[in-house]
Amino acid sequence: DGGITQSPKYLFRKEGQNVTLSCEQNLNHDAMYWYRQDPGQGLRLIYYSQIVNDFQKGDIAEGYSVSREKKESFPLTVTSAQKNPTAFYLCASSFNLGTSGGEQFFGPGTRLTVL
Amino acid sequence: DAKTTQPNSMESNEEEPVHLPCNHSTISGTDYIHWYRQLPSQGPEYVIHGLTSNVNNRMASLAIAEDRKSSTLILHRATLRDAAVYYCILRDVGFANAGGTSYGKLTFGQGTILTVHP
Numbered sequence: 001d002g003g004i005t006q007s008p009k010y011l012f013r014k015e016g017q018n019v020t021l022s023c024e025q026n027l028n029h030d031a032m033y034w035y036r037q038d039p040g041q042g043l044r045l046i047y048y049s050q051i052v053n054d055f056q057k058g059d060i061a062e063g064y065s066v067s068r069e070k071k072e073s074f075p076l077t078v079t080s081a082q083k084n085p086t087a088f089y090l091c092a093s094s095f096n097l098g099t100s101g102g103e104q105f106f107g108p109g110t111r112l113t114v115l
Numbered sequence: 116d117a118k119t120t121q122p123n124s125m126e127s128n129e130e131e132p133v134h135l136p137c138n139h140s141t142i143s144g145t146d147y148i149h150w151y152r153q154l155p156s157q158g159p160e161y162v163i164h165g166l167t168s169n170v171n172n173r174m175a176s177l178a179i180a181e182d183r184k185s186s187t188l189i190l191h192r193a194t195l196r197d198a199a200v201y202y203c204i205l206r207d208v209g210f211a212n213a214g215g216t217s218y219g220k221l222t223f224g225q226g227t228i229l230t231v232h233p
Contacts, residue, residue, distance in 0.1 A: 042226060
């Protein structure tokens with residue numbers, strides 16, 4: 001089945017540790033995205049990538065890093081510089097469709113708790 | 116980014132139609148109107164999108180005002196599985212990179228919490 005997978009579903013880390021969240025898609029999508037969601041709030045864009053080996057900062061990139069070495073994979077590292085990392089993290093992907101409205105497909109999310 | 120305004124919450128009875136409003140008075144001519152919904156502890160799910168004309172798909176209908184400053188998502192017969200947070204989003208057409216492609220940034224607001232009563 002085609003889709004987006006994120007692992008793990010729940011993640012606990014001690015304060016000051018870096019942690020990497022996995023995101024894999026087999027939809028042959030060019031673009032991939034990372035969002036953060038806090039309780040009762042909408043999603044905020046952290047990073048996005050349109051093609052392999054290229055990525056851009058979103059609205060709240062500070063304290064995060066990404067890589068895009070393969071089309072299928074877009075891991076997110078939450079560094080110790082992120083001041084409030086506890087949140088629900090969502091990965092998404094889509095085709096690059098020029099000026100048409102293209103839908104984004106979302107993964108199930110990873111809930112990160114920093115103790 | 117253009118902003119949208121939605122009611123915080125709405126309620127409906129099962130099997131009845133639901134009309135979810137969205138105001139976007141500052142919409143630009145190239146903004147698409149997207150709707151997503153999110154169930155608790157899950158990722159958002161695409162519902163529908165449009166530019167100027169009304170749109171229908173298997174999940175819902177999207178009615179867009181003639182001046183495009185507002186839109187309404189219509190669920191024709193609500194079911195318990197339709198209970199979710201519904202987001203109305205204006206999609207930034209984005210920019211073209213050197214390869215000639217572009218992407219559209221989605222800016223999520225707080226959405227409307229839809230409760231469906233049996």
